[in-house]
Amino acid sequence: MKILVLNSGSSSVKFQLMRMEDESLLAKGLVEKIGSSDAIITYLPEGKNRIREIREVLNHSVAIEIVLSLLLHPQHGVIRDKREIDGIGHRVVHGGEDFSESTLITEKVKATIRKCIQFAPLHNPHNLKGIEACEALLPGTPQVGVFDTAFHQTIPPQAFIYGLPYALYKKLRIRRYGFHGTSHNYIAHRAAEFMKRPIQGLKIITCHLGNGASIAAVDGGRSVDTTMGFTPLEGLIMGTRCGSIDPALVPYIMEREKLGTKEIDAIMNKNSGMLGLTETSNDMREIEQDAARGSERHQLAIEIYCYYIKKYIGAYMAALGGLDAVVFTGGVGENSRLVRRLVTQGLAHLGIAIDLKKNEANERDISAGPVKVLIVPTNEELAIAKDTRHILETADRTALAPVPEPAEKRPADFQPQETAKLVLLWARNAELEPAALAAKLSQSLGRRVETAVVERELQRLSLVAAPGNLKKPPKK
Numbered sequence: 001m002k003i004l005v006l007n008s009g010s011s012s013v014k015f016q017l018m019r020m021e022d023e024s025l026l027a028k029g030l031v032e033k034i035g036s037s038d039a040i041i042t043y044l045p046e047g048k049n050r051i052r053e054i055r056e057v058l059n060h061s062v063a064i065e066i067v068l069s070l071l072l073h074p075q076h077g078v079i080r081d082k083r084e085i086d087g088i089g090h091r092v093v094h095g096g097e098d099f100s101e102s103t104l105i106t107e108k109v110k111a112t113i114r115k116c117i118q119f120a121p122l123h124n125p126h127n128l129k130g131i132e133a134c135e136a137l138l139p140g141t142p143q144v145g146v147f148d149t150a151f152h153q154t155i156p157p158q159a160f161i162y163g164l165p166y167a168l169y170k171k172l173r174i175r176r177y178g179f180h181g182t183s184h185n186y187i188a189h190r191a192a193e194f195m196k197r198p199i200q201g202l203k204i205i206t207c208h209l210g211n212g213a214s215i216a217a218v219d220g221g222r223s224v225d226t227t228m229g230f231t232p233l234e235g236l237i238m239g240t241r242c243g244s245i246d247p248a249l250v251p252y253i254m255e256r257e258k259l260g261t262k263e264i265d266a267i268m269n270k271n272s273g274m275l276g277l278t279e280t281s282n283d284m285r286e287i288e289q290d291a292a293r294g295s296e297r298h299q300l301a302i303e304i305y306c307y308y309i310k311k312y313i314g315a316y317m318a319a320l321g322g323l324d325a326v327v328f329t330g331g332v333g334e335n336s337r338l339v340r341r342l343v344t345q346g347l348a349h350l351g352i353a354i355d356l357k358k359n360e361a362n363e364r365d366i367s368a369g370p371v372k373v374l375i376v377p378t379n380e381e382l383a384i385a386k387d388t389r390h391i392l393e394t395a396d397r398t399a400l401a402p403v404p405e406p407a408e409k410r411p412a413d414f415q416p417q418e419t420a421k422l423v424l425l426w427a428r429n430a431e432l433e434p435a436a437l438a439a440k441l442s443q444s445l446g447r448r449v450e451t452a453v454v455e456r457e458l459q460r461l462s463l464v465a466a467p468g469n470l471k472k473p474p475k476k
Contacts, residue, residue: 091182334377
């Protein structure tokens, strides 16, 4: 069985083709700067030379068409026919409260992904573009959605409900969702395999530390808490994200600096974290080098970064009621000896200690106490491929060839990006009638959209119960 794994971003498509019998990598690559005349295509077939070229790539469909042409290339390809691709696994950032596991993609699933655009407007629309491009280019090939949020759907209410008016959770589904779920799930299971113990009996804290960073408390293989929240901004200090701060700082900074919502959002997401603290870099390797050269600012930034991680490890140890292992992964977690040493320093009384020589050697097990401290490389692409294989092997065979939705149910000339804008308008204006939504959408698109067209699209997405009777955001 061969599985194609796709991660479709706003202007990129990252891909891997895997042979699942031995979980080997056949080829991988990246298409960057989609939508431009100077897009960068990188392709590395296993055992062959790396290929890099620059060419025009106007959209995601063209990008995926290029991916397929590379995989099928007479000299550089690794398959002879696209029918050799048995399934496609897609990374999907947000599944809301609708998906607690990976799932076969159907029209209903796509509609739910569209509905979740309100939670991830920068990611879900592009994830959908990848799915729809594959439908056109590989018709009949089953596709599976693997959701970043799914693993954290086992978190109990006391851990995911914020101290805001409960009505906001009921109306707007404001809650902690958590991210990096595919990675946390994968490394928790890999740690259990390394320890040669069933994961059902283990309490594990997984630390995914990269430019984006999060920690999860995993009890018996189930996530019970995680640091990222409604968005990936909450929790740890990251490469460019500030992590958890006093929320009153947001209006205070906006008022004092005369900023709008987009500007304050950019500060917190793109100009804070290690970049904001050092004012030079968000690359931990460069920061450590400057700290070693005596920069007090860079030394302080590393200490702040590690203090947050240490604090959450202590909190999650209390939440779990014990601990069997702490696992480090991600670019920083797997490679920064300094970060691992500072994070675990002073935790011996909790059973967490490391062997400094093993830590310097980057060994898998660096423990020097009763709690295992492990370095486990993450492999989200393999995790997506394994989930896809499992879905294809266990799904009802009739479900693997989904019947297309009747054409008359789709509003004419209604494009996926227009559906995305409609969903966002609906989420922000849940009380409006279809006519008012149609007017707002017309203004946004710069063309007239009929009320009946909006009503039909809302019905197709299950966002309207009957013509002229809009639902409020669903109650759970």
